[in-house]
Amino acid sequence: GENVEQHPSTLSVQEGDSAVIKCTYSDSASNYFPWYKQELGKRPQLIIDIRSNVGEKKDQRIAVTLNKTAKHFSLHITETQPEDSAVYFCATGGGADGLTFGKGTHLIIQP
Amino acid sequence: NAGVTQTPKFRVLKTGQSMTLLCAQDMNHEYMYWYRQDPGMGLRLIHYSVGEGTTAKGEVPDGYNVSRLKKQNFLLGLESAAPSQTSVYFCASSSGQGRWETQYFGPGTRLLVL
Numbered sequence: 001g002e003n004v005e006q007h008p009s010t011l012s013v014q015e016g017d018s019a020v021i022k023c024t025y026s027d028s029a030s031n032y033f034p035w036y037k038q039e040l041g042k043r044p045q046l047i048i049d050i051r052s053n054v055g056e057k058k059d060q061r062i063a064v065t066l067n068k069t070a071k072h073f074s075l076h077i078t079e080t081q082p083e084d085s086a087v088y089f090c091a092t093g094g095g096a097d098g099l100t101f102g103k104g105t106h107l108i109i110q111p
Numbered sequence: 112n113a114g115v116t117q118t119p120k121f122r123v124l125k126t127g128q129s130m131t132l133l134c135a136q137d138m139n140h141e142y143m144y145w146y147r148q149d150p151g152m153g154l155r156l157i158h159y160s161v162g163e164g165t166t167a168k169g170e171v172p173d174g175y176n177v178s179r180l181k182k183q184n185f186l187l188g189l190e191s192a193a194p195s196q197t198s199v200y201f202c203a204s205s206s207g208q209g210r211w212e213t214q215y216f217g218p219g220t221r222l223l224v225l
Contacts, residue, residue, distance in 0.1 A: 001170065006153075034213070043201060043216040044154070089153055096161045096207070098144050098169055099214060101153035 002027040006090050006102025014110050019080055021105045023090035024072040030092040033066055033073045034099070038087045047088075048075070077107075085109045113137055115217035117202050123223045124192045132187040132220050134202030141207025143185040144169075144214065145177065147198040154201060160185055161207065192224045 003026040013019045023033075031052035036044035050057045050064045050073065057064050061080075066073040077084055087106050091099040115136045124130055134143065141162050146154040156169030160179040174196060176188045185204075189196060200220045205212040 009151075032212075043218050045216070046213050049213065096142060096159070098146075098156040098159050099154075100170075101146075101155070103151060103153040 002030060002092055002100040004090060004092055004100050004102045006105060008105060009103065010106045010108070012108040012110055013080055015080055015082060017080055019075075019077045019084070019107055021075045021088055021090070021107070022072060023074070023092075023102050024070075025092045025100075026071070027092070028068075028071065032093060033064070034091050035062075035064060035075050036089045036091065036101075038089065038104075040086075044089060080107075080109050082109050082111065115202055115204055115215050117200075117217040117220050119220060120218070121221045121223075123225065124189075125225055126193060128192050129188070129190050130192065130222075131189075132200055132202075132222075134185045134187070134204075134217055135183055136202075136204040136215075136217075137183065138204065138206070138215070139182070140204035140215075141182070142205045142212075143179065144203040144205075145175070145185065145187045146201045146203065147171065148201060148219075149198050157187065157200075189222075192222075194224045196222065197224045198222060 006023045034049035037047045038044045063076040087104045090102040093099045118133045144159040145157040158177040163182040178186045202217040203214040205214045
């Protein structure tokens with residue numbers, strides 16, 4: 001089955017700096033790559049996703065890049081703010097088969 | 112429009128007891144999923160359903176059963192709970208109209224098995 005590796009497990013950045021989280025996957029047939037944000041005690045919420053026919057997607061301070069040849073994709077958060085502190089999960093798959101998630105990155109924004 | 116709801120929010124079981132977790136969605140979604148979330152493990156797919164009356168196994172199905180008798184509901188059953196099933200359980204749904212679809216998650220059920 002699909003295997004998704006996510007790095008780093010913990011990321012601490014100064015407020016206003018950028019944060020980058022990277023994921024690699026094993027199944028070359030994967031073509032849907034969402035990112036979820038989960039605050040403590042809450043449900044995962046989709047923040048951005050990318051389909052395999054697109055290499056990059058941006059939504060305000062958040063961007064995702066995809067390299068299908070190398071089988072990796074990344075989340076970029078610019079101008080980080082305290083409310084960005086959370087656990088972020090990458091995932092692959094979609095449709096009927098469900099999603100395969102990475103193990104998560106705990107993002108800490110230092111004031 | 113409540114989206115995806117789950118009951119109960121929290122439950123404590125003794126080893127060997129049984130229980131059913133209920134997931135309901137009001138978005139007329141075809142696909143529904145059950146995941147479990149353990150510390151440091153991300154979310155793992157237990158079972159899923161692509162429509163009323165259908166179910167399929169995910170990555171970690173052992174010890175669980177599911178039923179989808181109505182389109183809007185997806186039930187997860189534990190016949191004989193074990194401490195290894197202590198976890199947070201999330202239900203999710205998606206429309207089923209295409210392969211690249213957003214999954215919407217419920218608020219979760221925290222289960223503690225003693």
